[in-house]
Amino acid sequence: MDSLITVLVAVFCIMIAVLLNKIRVRNKRFIDGVKGMPGPEYYPIIGTIKHLGLQTERLIPTAVEMHGEYGDIFRVLTVFFGVIAISRAEYYEIVLSNTEEIQKSSAYTFLRPWLGTGLLTASGAKWHSHRKMFTPTFHFKILETFLDIFYEKSQILVKKLLEIKPGQENNIYRHITLCTLDIICESAMGIKMNTQLDNQENDENAEYINSIYTLSEITTRRIFKPWLYFDKMFFLTSDGRKCSKTLKSLHGFTNKVVKEKIAARKQN
Numbered sequence: 001m002d003s004l005i006t007v008l009v010a011v012f013c014i015m016i017a018v019l020l021n022k023i024r025v026r027n028k029r030f031i032d033g034v035k036g037m038p039g040p041e042y043y044p045i046i047g048t049i050k051h052l053g054l055q056t057e058r059l060i061p062t063a064v065e066m067h068g069e070y071g072d073i074f075r076v077l078t079v080f081f082g083v084i085a086i087s088r089a090e091y092y093e094i095v096l097s098n099t100e101e102i103q104k105s106s107a108y109t110f111l112r113p114w115l116g117t118g119l120l121t122a123s124g125a126k127w128h129s130h131r132k133m134f135t136p137t138f139h140f141k142i143l144e145t146f147l148d149i150f151y152e153k154s155q156i157l158v159k160k161l162l163e164i165k166p167g168q169e170n171n172i173y174r175h176i177t178l179c180t181l182d183i184i185c186e187s188a189m190g191i192k193m194n195t196q197l198d199n200q201e202n203d204e205n206a207e208y209i210n211s212i213y214t215l216s217e218i219t220t221r222r223i224f225k226p227w228l229y230f231d232k233m234f235f236l237t238s239d240g241r242k243c244s245k246t247l248k249s250l251h252g253f254t255n256k257v258v259k260e261k262i263a264a265r266k267q268n
Contacts, residue, residue, distance in 0.1 A: 023079065030075075030082035037084070039075040040066065048077050056220045079226035081106055102127055106229075110219045113247055146187040153182045156196045181209065189257055204253060211250040218243050 031042075042048045066074060067087055076083045083105075086092060095101075104123045111121050119130040136142075157179040164170045178195040185193045195209050218239050228234040235244060 027077060027082065030077065034075045034082070034084065037073065037075045038070040039077075040070075042077040056217055059220065059224075078224075079229075107223050110222055113243075114215055114219075114250070146183075149186050150183060153179050153186075153196070156182075160196060178209070181212070190261065191257055207249060208253045211246045211253075214246045215243065215250070218246075 040048045063085070066076075066085070072088045073084065073086050073091060076085065086095070102123060104121060104127075108121045115121055117126065119127065119134055122130060157175060160175055161172075175196075181195050182193050185191050193205050193209075195205065221239060222228050222234065228237065228239070234240040
């Protein structure tokens, strides 16, 4: 029995050593590639320690603080990947117009249980095939057919913004995301969500909205907690269990919509 425990401990230690060496090599490659670029202090393997466990409500303020301290382009090193933060239009143009460097960050895998492996989360050949398939749907002629929806939902947004009193603090993020959700759901799925209206008559719609916000918050928190990058460990936590429950609710809603649309098309 003692010999078995010894072997298991030895195997575990070897696995940890291999993982740490892999992280060290990858981090070194990133650091060598961004030499001279400003950014917060970092340490071997663990990276920028002061951002570990960062709370979601501190994400934007921290990014603004770092931009003020390090400028329009800076680097941040996490345990499993490095990040180059940019905040100028010309930098974005270089990145977004590049057709070769399209490999997604490992953080995108956190979205796959929710969104699957599609245009947003895929890389390489799969991303190219999905983009080729979706590009025609964004042609101006097709988008023009949804202008009435864009206008209607935008008018509701404008009305909401005009209700904000001068000097009053307001969460603009929620207004924008609800308007976007209304537009996407009605134009892509053909269902009126009316998420911007305060008097939500449909409890199912309200649950869907809350599920989206919940998953977004959980995913953001997970990015800053490297010990939760492993799915088996993550889904043992309270956030992981909440994520599973929320995914079940969200997918139940979307599957229902798809089935209704298929049934309606068959009848026509």
